[in-house]
Amino acid sequence: MLDNALALIDEYAMLPAGGTVLCAVSGGADSLCLLHFLRALAEERGFTLHAAHFDHRLRGEESTADAAFVENRCEMWKIPFHLGSGDVAEAARREGTGIEETARALRYAFLEEIAETIGADVIATAHNASDNVETVLLHLIRGAGLQGLTGIPPRRGHLVRPLLTTTREEIESYLKERDLDWREDSSNADDAHARNYLRLQLLPRMEELNPRFLSGMERTIRLLRQDNDFLNAQAAQVAALGRWAEDDLVIEARHIASAPAAIAPRAVRTLLSMLGNGSTDYASTHLEAVVDLARGDDPSAMVFLPGGLMAQRVYGELLLTTRRDPQVLLPCPLELDGETWPEGSLYGCSCRRCVCPEEPEPGVMYFSEFTGTPVLRPRQTGDALKLPGRDTKTLKKRFIDQKIHRRDRERCPVLADEAGILAAAPFGPEESRLARPGQDAWAVTFRSRSTSTTTERKEHDYAGT
Incomplete structure (x- = not known):
């Protein structure tokens, strides 16, 4: 077993007993090791494990093969699997952002969406000790204060990184001992990228000077993080x-x-x-x-x-x-058989007639009936929502909990009719308005403007098959 990982998991309480863990899996050695490791711990520690893979569509058939590899491995291990994809190059061109920055934004947006859908307590990513050292060196080269020299945090909110004190060599040894293969990203061999240059050229030289360079850096990062945490705690008292x-x-x-x-x-x-x-x-x-x-x-x-x-x-x-006046969503009636995109809204809404199924499609809400004309409108003071199986909360509280920027809150539509709220984006439906299986229903889906043309999702649940 990976002793360093176990110690870090316990130190930061990364794996909630009785909870759900969503593991991000690219198919590479790090993430495959993490998935296999968490699978071994799931029954022992009493949590449910899901896996998610995001296809960035940057490497053609190689990207498609990565997704198929992860899907196949999840099927073999009976792990519920969630697949998403996005045209990163097109999104970067449209937004005027870098490829790496855009890829990360789309990937994490997908992971957050899946985590919300399945009720995951944490999202586990496979950053390792070598990644952490590379990050610190990049910050040092560019110039950084103490915060930047603490590297990647082991835990930030519900994002956890169980392998952060495990080296890449330990990860590959773990996989080889268990005869597990993995995918190699061909772009990792291109040392024109700064991080790849550090990994391929600089770190081997540093380890020639000091064979224990990585473990020494890991100890240094831990000490710096302790100092940084103390200073941040003092600052929090001022704030x-x-x-x-x-x-x-x-x-x-x-x-x-x-x-x-x-x-x-x-x-x-x-x-x-x-x-x-x-x-x-x-x-x-x-x-x-x-x-x-x-x-x-x-x-x-x-x-x-x-x-x-x-x-x-x-x-x-x-x-x-x-410093800017926020855009405001303009109310409009819901198109009952088609799509509605209110002016100023971050989300559109599709609606169609159907029979409520026994197994609802992910992301689809089924309402038994509308009272009067349903409309998409901005939130109003006092609006509250009871999501299925959860407590009632005001929309203001939900926006704060989800850390949705206040400029965007007025652009998230509320679906309501004369009887009250039916649903609110990006949260979901009001429990009391949902149809029962077998009833005639309206199938309603919220679609984000930022991902409607760049991201698709496919979900499989192999548990118990």
């Missing part, structure tokens, strides 16, 4: 002095201004993550600019930040808010 004013955050400028140099930028990062979608990806120049704003004398100065955010002095207070 806790802020207060919400509607959808904005306000804190007395003196709390930031008087904080030590190691704490003040971290407190600003914490506040910005609360205001936005949970992202902490802000450059030190952005954070220091906000600290300077708090320490300055101009009572109305402002700083513009990434992601449409801004910081503004309002006399003795520091206001964190958005």
Whole structure:
């Protein structure tokens, strides 16, 4: 067994007993090792295991073969399997973003969608100790503070990385001992990419100088992470002095201004993550600019930040808010036999007549009837939703829990009729309005604008077959 992985799993409570774990599987050695390892632990530790693979469509037949390989392995091991795909190159061209950045965004959006659908408690990815060292070296080359030198976190929210202290060599030994083959991504041999250059050229030289270089770096990263966690905890105490004013955050400028140099930028990062979608990806120049704003004398100065955010002095207070007026969804009636795309909405809605099946299609909601004309509209104060098998929550609370940026909340449609709410994107249906199997029903599906033309999903459940 992988002792380092077991220790890390226990340290960060990565595998919830009685819960569900979604494992991201590319087909490479790392993810196949993780899937096999988790499969061995599932019965012992009492959790349910699912697997998900995302085809980026970047390597033609090779990408298709990777997906088929993972699907076949899941069928052999009787692991429920979820497949998604997206045209990364087209999405990158359309959005004006890099291929790697776009691939990661589509992949994680797919994983989050599947996790929400199956009720997964955690999403497990196969980043390993070698990946972590490469990440730290890349940050060091580009310039980084302590946060950047702590590498990849073992756990961030419901994202867990059980193999983060396991080396690539240990992973391959694990697979070879069990006669397990894996897929090789041909693009990993191209050292024109910075990470591949580090892996193929630099790290072997470092290990010539010190054969224990990787394990030494792993210890260093762990020590730096401990220091960083302590500083972040101190910063969180400062950030806790802020207060919400509607959808904005306000804190007395003196709390930031008087904080030590190691704490003040971290407190600003914490506040910005609360205001936005949970992202902490802000450059030190952005954070220091906000600290300077708090320490300055101009009572109305402002700083513009990434992601449409801004910081503004309002006399003795520091206001964190958005700098653009949000787009607003315009209400419109639901097309009962076709698709509806409301102006300003992030989601469209398809609707068709059917009989509610015994086994509902993933992502499809079945409603027994509509009272009056159903409409797609923005959320309203007091809107609440009881998802199947879950507690009733206001939509505001659900948006906050899902870390959906407040600018996007008014663009997520609510499907309602004269009897009340039927469903809300991106969450799902109101339990009390669902049809029973065998009833005449309306089949309704929400479709995201960002993925409707680039992402398709196929699902198989091989459990018990």
